[in-house]
Amino acid sequence: MVTKTIKHSIYAALAAINLLFTKLAIAEYGMNFPEPVTPIARDIYDVHMLTMGIITIILIIVTAIVLYAVFTFRKDKGYEADQEFHHSWFGRWSWVLVPFLVLLIDLTIAGKAQPILEFLWEAPKEECSDKHQANDKCYDMVVKIIGHQWWWEYEYPDLGITVESRYLPEEKAGRDYLRAVDNNFVLPVGKKIRFLQTSVDVNHAYWIPELGFKKDAIAGYITETWAEIEKEGIYRGQCAELCGTWHARMPAVVEAVSQEKFDAWVKHKQAEKQKALAEAMSNRVWSKDELMVKGKAIYDVKCAACHKPDGIGLPPVFPALKGSKIATGPLDEHIQIVLVGKGTMPSWKAETDLDIAALITYERNSWGNNMNQVVQAKDIKQARVHLAEKKQ
Amino acid sequence: MTTLTHDETIGHDEAMEHAHDEAHHGPPKGIKRWLFSTNHKDIGTMYLLFALTMLFMGGASAMVIRAELFMPGLQFVEPDLYNNIVTNHAYMMIFGAVMPAAAGLANWMIPMMIGAPDMALPRMNNLSFWILPAAAVMLLLSFVVPFFPGGGSQINTGWTIYPPLSLKVGMSMDFLIFAIHLLGISSILASINIIVTLFNMRAPNMRLWDMPMFCWTWLITAFLLILVVPVLAGGVTMLLFDRNFGTSFFDAAGGGDPVLFQHLFWFFGHPEVYVLLLPSIGALSHVIPAFSRKPLFGYNSLVGAMFVVATLGMVVWAHHQYTIGMTLGAVSYFMLGTILISIPVGLMILNFIATMWRGSMTFETPMLFAIAIVIMFTFGGLTGVMLAVVPADMQYHDSMFVVAHFHYVLLPGALFGLYAGIFYWLPKWTGRMYDEFMGKVFFWTTTIGFNLTFFPQHFLGLAGMPRRIVDYNVQFVEFNMISSVGGFIFGLSHLIFLYIIIKCVWGGEKSDTKLPNKVWDGATGLEWKLSSPPPFHSWTTPPHVEHLAK
Numbered sequence: 001m002v003t004k005t006i007k008h009s010i011y012a013a014l015a016a017i018n019l020l021f022t023k024l025a026i027a028e029y030g031m032n033f034p035e036p037v038t039p040i041a042r043d044i045y046d047v048h049m050l051t052m053g054i055i056t057i058i059l060i061i062v063t064a065i066v067l068y069a070v071f072t073f074r075k076d077k078g079y080e081a082d083q084e085f086h087h088s089w090f091g092r093w094s095w096v097l098v099p100f101l102v103l104l105i106d107l108t109i110a111g112k113a114q115p116i117l118e119f120l121w122e123a124p125k126e127e128c129s130d131k132h133q134a135n136d137k138c139y140d141m142v143v144k145i146i147g148h149q150w151w152w153e154y155e156y157p158d159l160g161i162t163v164e165s166r167y168l169p170e171e172k173a174g175r176d177y178l179r180a181v182d183n184n185f186v187l188p189v190g191k192k193i194r195f196l197q198t199s200v201d202v203n204h205a206y207w208i209p210e211l212g213f214k215k216d217a218i219a220g221y222i223t224e225t226w227a228e229i230e231k232e233g234i235y236r237g238q239c240a241e242l243c244g245t246w247h248a249r250m251p252a253v254v255e256a257v258s259q260e261k262f263d264a265w266v267k268h269k270q271a272e273k274q275k276a277l278a279e280a281m282s283n284r285v286w287s288k289d290e291l292m293v294k295g296k297a298i299y300d301v302k303c304a305a306c307h308k309p310d311g312i313g314l315p316p317v318f319p320a321l322k323g324s325k326i327a328t329g330p331l332d333e334h335i336q337i338v339l340v341g342k343g344t345m346p347s348w349k350a351e352t353d354l355d356i357a358a359l360i361t362y363e364r365n366s367w368g369n370n371m372n373q374v375v376q377a378k379d380i381k382q383a384r385v386h387l388a389e390k391k392q
Numbered sequence: 393m394t395t396l397t398h399d400e401t402i403g404h405d406e407a408m409e410h411a412h413d414e415a416h417h418g419p420p421k422g423i424k425r426w427l428f429s430t431n432h433k434d435i436g437t438m439y440l441l442f443a444l445t446m447l448f449m450g451g452a453s454a455m456v457i458r459a460e461l462f463m464p465g466l467q468f469v470e471p472d473l474y475n476n477i478v479t480n481h482a483y484m485m486i487f488g489a490v491m492p493a494a495a496g497l498a499n500w501m502i503p504m505m506i507g508a509p510d511m512a513l514p515r516m517n518n519l520s521f522w523i524l525p526a527a528a529v530m531l532l533l534s535f536v537v538p539f540f541p542g543g544g545s546q547i548n549t550g551w552t553i554y555p556p557l558s559l560k561v562g563m564s565m566d567f568l569i570f571a572i573h574l575l576g577i578s579s580i581l582a583s584i585n586i587i588v589t590l591f592n593m594r595a596p597n598m599r600l601w602d603m604p605m606f607c608w609t610w611l612i613t614a615f616l617l618i619l620v621v622p623v624l625a626g627g628v629t630m631l632l633f634d635r636n637f638g639t640s641f642f643d644a645a646g647g648g649d650p651v652l653f654q655h656l657f658w659f660f661g662h663p664e665v666y667v668l669l670l671p672s673i674g675a676l677s678h679v680i681p682a683f684s685r686k687p688l689f690g691y692n693s694l695v696g697a698m699f700v701v702a703t704l705g706m707v708v709w710a711h712h713q714y715t716i717g718m719t720l721g722a723v724s725y726f727m728l729g730t731i732l733i734s735i736p737v738g739l740m741i742l743n744f745i746a747t748m749w750r751g752s753m754t755f756e757t758p759m760l761f762a763i764a765i766v767i768m769f770t771f772g773g774l775t776g777v778m779l780a781v782v783p784a785d786m787q788y789h790d791s792m793f794v795v796a797h798f799h800y801v802l803l804p805g806a807l808f809g810l811y812a813g814i815f816y817w818l819p820k821w822t823g824r825m826y827d828e829f830m831g832k833v834f835f836w837t838t839t840i841g842f843n844l845t846f847f848p849q850h851f852l853g854l855a856g857m858p859r860r861i862v863d864y865n866v867q868f869v870e871f872n873m874i875s876s877v878g879g880f881i882f883g884l885s886h887l888i889f890l891y892i893i894i895k896c897v898w899g900g901e902k903s904d905t906k907l908p909n910k911v912w913d914g915a916t917g918l919e920w921k922l923s924s925p926p927p928f929h930s931w932t933t934p935p936h937v938e939h940l941a942k
Contacts, residue, residue: 030851030854030855030856030867030868031851031854031855032851032854032855033787033854033855034855034856040783043783044783044784044786044787047781047783047784048778048781048784048787051777051778051781051784052778055771055774055775055777055778058770058774059767059770059771059774062741062745062766062767062770063767065745066745066748066763066766066767069745069748069749069751069753070748070753070755070763073684073748073749073750073751073752073753074752074753074754075685075752075753075754076754079750079751079752079753080752081684081685081686081750081751081752082686082750082751083686083687085686085689085746085749085750086687086689086690086746090746091689091690091746094690094742094746095690095692095693095696095739095742098738098739098742099735099736099738099739102734102735102738103732103735105734106731106732106734106735106777109731109777109781110727110728110731110781113727113781113782113783113784114724114727116783117720117723117724117727117782117783118720120783120786121720121723121782122720175866175867176865177464177865177866178464178863178864178865179865179867201556202554202556202557202560203554203556203557203650205715205789205790207790207791207856207858209787209855209856212786212787213786214715214786214787214789214790215715215717215786216715216716216717218644218650218651218716218717219556219644219645219650220644220645220648220649220650221644221650221651221716221717223715223716223717224717236856237856238856238858238861239858240789240790240791240858241715241790242475242548242549242550242554242557242790242859242860243557244548244557244560245471245472245475245548246471247471247475247858247860247861247862248471248861248862248863248864249863314470316538316543316544316545317472317545343560344545344560
């Protein structure tokens with residue numbers, strides 16, 4: 001393993017030196033932007049290659065001049081210093097000439113960048129009324145990206161779907177570890193999509209290199225951007241703005257599919273949601289075993305990142321649940337913390353009563369927390385009412 | 393650069409007289425010499441030793457970062473500790489190493505260069521230094537407090553301490569805020585002292601436009617510091633109030649604005665880059681002419697370029713925040729303003745290359761550093777132009793590309809420039825030549841190590857690796873390994889630096905022949921008219937200087 005990676009490193013170093021701009025190196029070692037799949041990303045790629053080309057040329061020229069000077073104007077070659085050099089025409093005019101040249105280069109770059117910036121910056125604000133005459137400044141679809149510590153929530157407001165997207169542990173993700181999630185962000189190709197980003201806690205930033213945009217998700221702000229994905233595929237990125245402990249474990253994955261597949265996926269999701277709602281609304285009394293199974297599923301996805309699958313947490317920031325005062329103390333307080341949150345822990349009140357009931361049942365009866373208590377959905381409902389009364 | 397009307401012999405006699413004085417009014421003995429020092433050289437030495445200590449602490453934290461990133465997975469540190477170390481690395485290097493080292497050089501050189509006996513405000517000089525160790529203790533506490541029971545969580549925000557994340561950190565954030573306050577007070581006091589010294593203590597007949605370039609760079613730096621440090625102090629104080637006294641300047645839930653802090657921070661943070669950079673440019677403006685045996689090319693245009701850099705640098709801060717969702721007009725302005733900075737910076741590079749051009753160069757350690765800086769700093773500046781382009785920055789932002797860029801600017805631009813200055817003036821300070829061979833070894837190992845560390849990080853960023861992550865996908869492994877190997881070479885090479893300094897200051901064989909006043913044959917300036925080492929009080933009678941011939 002180690003020798004293999006060292007060998008790889010040597011190859012990579014050679015690639016870096018010899019094949020700086022060839023496709024081979026780019027494909028094999030990821031030295032440049034991945035292939036862009038939106039018009040904006042392609043424009044960005046072009047302006048990036050232009051500026052990179054310009055600076056490479058300038059760097060080569062500067063280095064060549066310096067090296068020429070170093071090898072020519074040497075004392076050990078008997079070269080006498082020209083004390084009058086600054087009185088030559090160059091000495092008199094270079095302070096105008098060089099800034100002028102630099103200004104021309106600057107304007108070339110800015111001139112290329114400005115139209116792209118304008119194309120990128122103003123996301124389409126109105127929905128396309130006539131799908132066949134869609135112009136650049138209208139969108140076909142709106143999605144909301146909500147950053148949480150440390151997962152993404154995708155909302156499709158017009159379709160009534162919400163997707164929660166969390167990182168996959170190494171055993172499940174394999175080579176895509178830290179770039180793979182449980183639920184991908186499914187989007188149709190060939191549609192102008194308006195993205196709205198916000199956050200419920202700290203700043204995050206949604207970054208998928210292939211889509212070519214990055215905007216911060218900031219609590220209290222809604223930032224917007226847009227994209228039209230042209231090619232089906234899975235595009236991987238991650239959170240770019242430092243957002244706390246598990247910033248590294250916040251992948252973002254977009255799955256671009258054809259319109260038909262997307263429609264099918266939407267139907268499936270809507271049906272799933274209906275079923276879950278019906279289940280939660282029914283006044284059925286659940287058995288402990290059922291709640292434990294349900295609770296474990298929820299815990300492993302939503303709670304284990306901080307409190308760990310075996311409930312030992314990561315003190316002092318993330319307290320243990322195993323044998324803790326909360327999970328083995330009064331039930332009211334336990335429910336309250338889950339609903340309201342505390343310190344770093346967010347409020348989970350958006351979950352259904354049933355889910356919270358299952359979760360708390362699981363937490364109070366696992367890892368040696370032998371409370372033998374069963375919490376039902378109606379208990380949570382009651383707790384919510386109590387909390388609301390308390391607030392007033 | 394500055395020519396004396398006195399001929400060499402008179403200058404020499406004068407210096408001898410100073411040496412004679414020293415016997416009568418020598419430095420006080422023992423710890424009091426340092427605690428109560430009002431002597432610019434002693435305070436300068438303390439600044440430099442402090443900076444050296446912090447450089448090694450900051451360097452050690454960089455080694456931990458590179459060790460952790462050598463392979464994917466969590467090997468050495470937990471994620472919070474990793475980000476705590478990343479935060480501390482920045483504060484130690486910027487506020488602990490580079491700024492005090494530059495202030496140390498200023499303390500040592502400015503009075504000697506302008507023909508003054510000492511700094512204008514010697515007691516304030518003492519205060520501005522002795523605040524620093526207190527600040528360092530605060531900084532260190534912010535790092536270690538979370539490891540004690542009840543110490544709260546670690547600072548996992550990076551040096552930018554953006555709210556809301558920084559509002560959630562435990563009490564160690566308060567320690568950090570106090571450390572920033574103290575560091576700010578220290579640098580404002582030092583800046584005031586330098587400005588007053590430069591305005592009032594110049595030798596008779598030395599006009600501002602006759603000042604050595606190092607004095608100019610520090611004059612501009614000092615004004616920059618006085619203008620921007622209070623803004624940072626205000627920003628972190630608001631943060632302190634949000635954290636402890638229930639205000640909500642930066643908390644959206646209370647009607648505050650988390651982005652406001654970013655504006656305050658970068659209004660300080662961007663000029664800070666030039667604060668770090670300019671003193672090094674000043675040192676280079678002495679090193680390159682000395683070893684090219686030719687006057688500095690374009691004195692006036694270099695001063696002008698620095699004025700423009702400082703002014704433009706004050707009004708382009710938001711290019712650190714292109715992704716927060718500003719209006720089109722705002723980002724267009726910040727893009728153009730930032731790109732335009734390439735003009736004065738290009739002029740600086742031109743002046744340095746043109747100084748070498750048709751010179752008679754030799755390649756002692758300071759000159760080697762200077763030449764390497766011209767190339768590497770140019771590269772760092774050029775990637776800065778790439779980053780200034782807003783659409784492309786949508787990709788680069790918060791990626792390893794940014795990390796590579798600012799290390800290419802700050803290591804050659806600030807740290808290596810200080811190394812060049814230190815090697816250039818060290819024989820003057822100690823009266824002993826440093827080990828030239830080891831100096832060259834140090835130069836080559838640092839330069840190779842540095843490029844090996846940071847060049848691959850450009851590729852990592854372009855390929856999609858965000859910065860400030862403790863663990864990464866396996867696709868990034870090759871370049872991270874190269875980077876880490878380079879980092880270890882770079883880090884270990886500093887042991888050579890330490891050896892050279894210790895040998896030059898305290899050890900080594902006593903040479904029979906005393907170093908001449910003018911250590912380098914191409915050197916010009918008043919400091920080379922004093923003996924090596926210089927007398928305890930630099931110029932007790934002001935030298936007469938002629939106007940600078942340009």
